[in-house]
Amino acid sequence: MSYPVESIRLREKGLAAARAGRVEAAEQLLGSAFDAGHAAAAGDLADIELQRGNRDEAIGWWQRGAESNDPACLFEVGYLDEARGDLTAAEGWYRRGVSVGGASCLLNLATILENRGARDEALELYERAWTAGMDKAAFNIGRILDDGGRGDLEAAALWYTRAADLGNAGAAFNLGFVRGDQGDREGMLTAWRRAAGLGHPKAAAALAEHHGRNGSPAQARYWSEFADGPGTFSFEFDALGGWGAAAAIHRQDLLNDALGDDYLHYDLKTRTLTAGDTGYGGLTVLGSFSNLDRSWLWSWANPHLDHSLPALERTAEIRKYGARNGIPELMAGRLDLSNFPNPKQAAATMVIAAATLLGGNGVKAVGINDGAGVTYLHVDDPRLPADEYEPLRMPRLIMTAAEVFPAADPRLIVEGLLTNYGPSRMQIGPNAMIGHLPEGHRLAVEFTDDGLINAISSEPAGREP
Template sequence: MSYPVESVELRDRGLAAVRAGDLADAEQLLRRAFDAGHAGAANDLADLLLRRGDRDEALRWWRRGAESGDPECLFELGYVDEAAGDLAAAERWYRRGVELGGTGSLLNLANILEGRGERDEAMELYRRAWAAGQDKAAFNLGRIYDDGGRGDQDAAELWYARAAERGNAGAAFNLGFVRGDRGDVEGMLDAWRRAAGFGHPKAGHALADHYGRRGALAQARYWSEFADGPRVFSPEFESFGGWGAAAAIHRQDLLNDFLGDDYVHYDLDARTFKVGENTYGGVTFLGSFSNLDQSWLWSWDNSHFDPAAPALAAVAKIREYGAQQGIPEFICGRLDMSNFPDPKQAATIMAIAAGSLLGGNGVNSVGINGGKGSTYVHLDDPRLPADEYDPIAAPRLLMTAAQVFPADHALIVRGLLTHYGPSMLQMSQEAIIGELPAGHRLAVEFTENGLIKAITSDPARPGRDRASD
């Protein structure tokens, strides 16, 4: 809909005043915008009046906007009548809104029609609502096709999957059942993990029940606690983190020593950070931790940022890896870590482990919002300290990693050796011995319970793997 230029300018000024908190000025500007011919200003003004509790005046402005042909005002009037139980009046408002090109009325009109059995028209409206960007429309189409497991399961899966891709928790949850009924167990688990990450209250229990019936007690415990905040990392994350832990700790130590106590200034737009007089590149914004509710928020799920922005784009690799390997911590956008013994330390461990998927030099955190939280960034600049095998540090790195990820000590040792590329590797339940390309030798002995008992780390021996003159 085209509006007079003057009315557009007045409305823009009015909305700017709303954002600035100058509500009296905003009201006057929006009134003037409507009088100058901008029908949509009526809806903006009604929203403003509702904020100060004047519902009757808001209704009056919605009616004025509807009379002027504003689709949003027509939707609001339909919603008011629908909430009051007058479905006939609501349908009339919604239909007028749809006729005038309003997308907000599509879904609600379809709901009314479906409720009285007019399924074909309802489904057509759901399709139009989906095309207009409403994920709930796809969920409703999936539900209709699903018909409690008795309907067209191909179509149900298609529409549930579409809605789930846009973050619809109910669609992801139902998608799990459709896939499970068709024998796709991995697809079922993937859908339920995503539903849990979207906040569906029953998804974690569905996963816990699945794992419990199969005797996977660690996974069952994790998911049974998920909705209220787990107390430990998932077994999948424990395995991933343990494999790369020793090398990740080494990289982190090198980075921390390099940065020292100097103030670090970040520019996410330029993907750079400055220490002293030097500027470095390769900054990726991983996520943030809130000291208020003890939660972690991945950058891709932060509404204040564009996931496709250069400083965030690489984080998609973490999310994709999590989906492939079934690691909940890398799938869920927001994680409640309040039940961990040290929530912030748990968030830091997770961020450092995730950063290893991006290579680079490690992770740094910076306080934000006056100490209310911390932002975590991953750094990758070739001018930062290089990650090379250190035979002196190796025993300490292994023991520290085993404290952080105690489930499988042998996994930690294999992960360290594999990271640095052993030229020879001997493994048994009692010991792991590795010869590294530079001539270093690492031997680790284990107790009967699989715990590290002794570590021998020898530096390069003369004549071994050395170039001749």
């Protein structure tokens, strides 16, 4: 929608005055902008009245904006009529909003039509709302196609997945039922774990019930405690952590030695970390731990951070990995760690393991808010010491990893370590795993019959006589 040039200038000045706290000047300028032909200024004035607690005055401005065909005001007036139960009037406002490009009106109009039985038109509007970026639209399409398990399950799964990919917890939860109806048990559990990580109130209970029925009491207990804050990591996170733990601990040791105890300064715009007089690049802010309520907050969920900052961009990789693999610790924006024996250590363990998905050198903790919390910074700079295979360190690294992730399969820990260093050949038997590493190194690990580590042999490359 185009507006007169003068009205645009007046509105921009009015919005700037509002941001500066000069409310009376903002009102005057925005009123002049509306009179000069900028319909959206009516919505801005409504916002000011709402902040003052003047709802009736705000409604008056929405009405004036709607009569001038402002899409946002048309939605607000339509919603007011819908809330009062006047669906005919609401439909009229929403249709008018859609006709002038009001994407927000699409979803509500589609819902009114669906409830009336106009399924085809509702689906067409939901698809337009999805194109406009609304995850709820994809959820509703999936729900219609699903039809309680009686419809087109493959198409429903596609739309539920699209919505879940945008963080819709209800879509992930319903996707679990669709996968179950399709006979895909693992797909069902992955979807429910994803829904639990996204905060769906029923997903954890569904997982607890499933594992209880299927003879997995430890997993049933974990999910039954999930909503109130578990005291252990999920089995899925333990598998991820165990796989990369030994190599991650090695990288962490190297990073700590390189940075030492120098004062650290970091810059979120340039993605740099400075230790003493030396600066390093590739900085990513993973999140923070609160010493006050013993919770973890991923940076992508922190409302006090500017999410456009370069140092926050790569955290999306962790979140997407968690969503694909149903790992709740990598999806939930805030995690209550207060029930862990050592909440701060749990946060550090979780972050170091998750950071392996980004590669790089490791994680550094920096105190914030006068000691009230700790923020964790991931560094990826090739000038820092490279993570090379060191045969004499391997036994300690494997045993430390097994202690940090006691629930992880020891074979997984060893296989992850060997894979990290790229063995030229790997031999896996019923009670042993042998890796022949580059430069002639050899690592052999024996296991007991119940899968525990029994012995480790790490042999350096033989020397020429």
